Amino acid sequence: MAEIPYRFVTDSRVEELIAHHADLEAGQETDNVVTIAGRLMLRRVQGKLAFATLDDGSGRIQLFAPSKTTPEFDKFCDLNLGDWVGVTGVVMTTRRGELSVRVDSWVLLAEARRPFPDKWHGITDVDTRYRQRYVDLWVTPEARQTFLMRSRMMSLTRSFMEHRGFIEVETPIFHPIPGGANAQPFTTHHNALDLDLYLRVAPELYLKRLTVAGFDKVFEIGRVFRNEGLSTRHNPEFTMLELYQAYADYDDIMNLVEELVEHLALELTGSTVLMVGDRELDVARPWRRATMIELIEESIGVTLSLEMSIDELRAVAVEHGVPFKDSFGSGKLILEIYEKTTESALWGPVYVTEYPAEVSPLAREHRNKPGMTERFEAILAGRELCNAFSELVDPDQQRSRFEDQAAQNAGGDAEAMMVDEDYLRALEYGLPPTGGLGIGMDRLAMLLTGATSIRDVVLFPTLRPER
RNA sequence: GCGCCUCUAGCUCAAUUGGCAGAGCAUCGGACUCUUAAUCCGCAGGUUCCGGGUUCAAGUCCCGGGGGGCGUACCA
Numbered sequence: 167m168a169e170i171p172y173r174f175v176t177d178s179r180v181e182e183l184i185a186h187h188a189d190l191e192a193g194q195e196t197d198n199v200v201t202i203a204g205r206l207m208l209r210r211v212q213g214k215l216a217f218a219t220l221d222d223g224s225g226r227i228q229l230f231a232p233s234k235t236t237p238e239f240d241k242f243c244d245l246n247l248g249d250w251v252g253v254t255g256v257v258m259t260t261r262r263g264e265l266s267v268r269v270d271s272w273v274l275l276a277e278a279r280r281p282f283p284d285k286w287h288g289i290t291d292v293d294t295r296y297r298q299r300y301v302d303l304w305v306t307p308e309a310r311q312t313f314l315m316r317s318r319m320m321s322l323t324r325s326f327m328e329h330r331g332f333i334e335v336e337t338p339i340f341h342p343i344p345g346g347a348n349a350q351p352f353t354t355h356h357n358a359l360d361l362d363l364y365l366r367v368a369p370e371l372y373l374k375r376l377t378v379a380g381f382d383k384v385f386e387i388g389r390v391f392r393n394e395g396l397s398t399r400h401n402p403e404f405t406m407l408e409l410y411q412a413y414a415d416y417d418d419i420m421n422l423v424e425e426l427v428e429h430l431a432l433e434l435t436g437s438t439v440l441m442v443g444d445r446e447l448d449v450a451r452p453w454r455r456a457t458m459i460e461l462i463e464e465s466i467g468v469t470l471s472l473e474m475s476i477d478e479l480r481a482v483a484v485e486h487g488v489p490f491k492d493s494f495g496s497g498k499l500i501l502e503i504y505e506k507t508t509e510s511a512l513w514g515p516v517y518v519t520e521y522p523a524e525v526s527p528l529a530r531e532h533r534n535k536p537g538m539t540e541r542f543e544a545i546l547a548g549r550e551l552c553n554a555f556s557e558l559v560d561p562d563q564q565r566s567r568f569e570d571q572a573a574q575n576a577g578g579d580a581e582a583m584m585v586d587e588d589y590l591r592a593l594e595y596g597l598p599p600t601g602g603l604g605i606g607m608d609r610l611a612m613l614l615t616g617a618t619s620i621r622d623v624v625l626f627p628t629l630r631p632e633r
Numbered sequence: 634g635c636g637c638c639u640c641u642a643g644c645u646c647a648a649u650u651g652g653c654a655g656a657g658c659a660u661c662g663g664a665c666u667c668u669u670a671a672u673c674c675g676c677a678g679g680u681u682c683c684g685g686g687u688u689c690a691a692g693u694c695c696c697g698g699g700g701g702g703c704g705u706a707c708c709a
Contacts, residue, residue: 193667208670208671209671210667210668210670210671210672211665211668211671212665212666212667212668212671213664213665213666214665214666215665215666215667215668216666216668217667217668217669217671219669228668228669230667230668232666232667233666234666246659246660247659247660248659260667260668260669261667262667262668262669264667264668264669280643281643281644281658281659281660282643282644282659283643283644283645283658283659284643284644284645284646284657284658284659284670285644285658285659285670286644286657286658286670287644287645287646287658287670288644288645289644289645290644290645291640291644291645291701292701292702293640293700293701293702294644294701296701305644347709348708348709349708349709350707350708392708394707394708395634395706395707395708397703397704397705397707397708398703398704399708400707400708501709505709521709525709526709543709550709553709581707581708619702629700629701630699630700630701632700
């Protein structure tokens, strides 16, 4: 029985070995002795000479094992695909010119007791790929690439924010009152406090409390939870970037978002032109900015306004097959008409600006247009990427918006907000003019990697349990 | 939630009209000192997602259930 060591120290990564020996000619042996470790992906035993392919996560390199010099040659030949091994030996090339590490000593680091998937076809069954991601990531190079890109995206985003003077904070995930978005929350319970709690649907209200506290540029990157349906664009837990910048308005935030996305595209793909499915999306600045009213007009040729009577708006809805409830006010009707007739046709990048206050309970009223707010969403590749606004800073107006929401909640709308008295108290201490933003980082990762399903950018997507 | 599609060996896939469940890879045994998805010979590997039904006979047809995908609804 082989002894599995507790520790194994490598001195090289395959990626580096390949880069440093690019011009080594066939049949050469260097005096460079290296130690590497990884997983056995292929094996070609030829009697008294064996070849194997080792993958250490950074790349693949051939192992060259002649019976004369390889310790325990027979056992080496008995290794299974998927086994982890550590190898020390000289860097060399074979007669055919394949860069290799000669196996001067080796040790088994882990045994693969289960057979690995077909070495050529890998796994195609998406169910298995999502459920057994630990296998998928080894055998599906595109999956590995996607998650490496996602990791770099998060890291680049953090440094982008920090270079602009933002500080990263962490706010509660357990909320006694869910808030910051219209979404159904998950519920849980704390035993010692005998307290019902909600998993947050957004960090928004806590972050603005921090702006009140004098942190003038804050951001948080964290998981939020929404108890709603699953789709190629929705996972019940997903990662949100939210930021709040004091003294800024929604125009400043639009500038920031397009700078961030352009920067990430260039760093990660080298181009501002992204491929989404078989369609291109150019995220180069500046992005188009158009109001919701303008976009609806382009789409259906009708200029809506909050001054129109509710009957006029309902008539437009009926004419275009947009369902509505009697409880909908003018603002909600306009939003519904936009979503059903216009939004799905947008490709972007485009900023959709000026949302009705009725459907924007945390956004500040437009400086020139009563009943509208200084809010925008960005549409990229036909998907909503972010939601942002000049923040509502007036505690009295906020209370009245909360009360409208609470009435809808009481009326059966499980996604409507509740009154958050502590948040109102915070506003009473003074929230300066502030621009705020929320970006779905999973959707951003989809854009940058070209993924068509959110499950392809979430390591362990929510699934029903097996059996 | 609704509609359509799908589920066969560890993996990738076959199986004619309803007629003995098969192949490649992996695993196991054997041969081979420059291979590249190595090759060659051999063994083994199955609750055909589950449960009913029709039939002389069901992987195949019918009904019910389950997993998954896509669409739709919901979801800023």
